[in-house]
Amino acid sequence: MKPALSIPADILKTHKIRVSSQRVQVLAYLLDHQCHPTVDQIYSGLLKDIHILSKTTVYNTLTLFVSSGLVRGISIEGNETRYDITVGNHGHFKCESCGEIYDFNIDIDSLPTEDLSCFMINDKNVYFKGICPKCLLL
Ligand SMILES: [Zn+2]
Numbered sequence: 001m002k003p004a005l006s007i008p009a010d011i012l013k014t015h016k017i018r019v020s021s022q023r024v025q026v027l028a029y030l031l032d033h034q035c036h037p038t039v040d041q042i043y044s045g046l047l048k049d050i051h052i053l054s055k056t057t058v059y060n061t062l063t064l065f066v067s068s069g070l071v072r073g074i075s076i077e078g079n080e081t082r083y084d085i086t087v088g089n090h091g092h093f094k095c096e097s098c099g100e101i102y103d104f105n106i107d108i109d110s111l112p113t114e115d116l117s118c119f120m121i122n123d124k125n126v127y128f129k130g131i132c133p134k135c136l137l138l
């Protein structure tokens with residue numbers, strides 16, 4: 001499920017996104033933190049190293065990544081969008097205790113959708129909730 005390429009600048013080029021240092025930094029952060037961060041987490045994570053970045057830049061960069069199919073925006077429980085570098089078919093499990101979001105393999109495209117045959121589907125999400133093994137052991 002890891003991206004085939006791991007050099008941020010190359011990934012940007014394959015998605016036909018013009019390479020800039022800020023885009024590289026945001027993408028590098030997402031590759032290093034595959035934990036579905038929010039824009040606030042990405043912004044404060046990057047702020048430690050670079051001070052020129054504004055939150056709007058981070059947000060705009062993420063919006064560009066999403067529209068290029070490089071990153072997936074997921075909104076779990078409808079509030080804050082989280083950014084997922086893993087765009088392939090997978091489901092999410094949210095731990096109700098620690099709040100962490102885990103990826104799991106599931107073939108979403110093979111789920112039965114006959115009842116939606118007249119609908120246009122733009123996005124498919126599989127979302128489970130529960131308690132993760134780390135919290136169960138506490
Ligand atoms: Zn947990």
Ligand SMILES: [Zn+2]
Pocket residue numbers: 036084086090091092102103
């Ligand atoms: Zn995910």
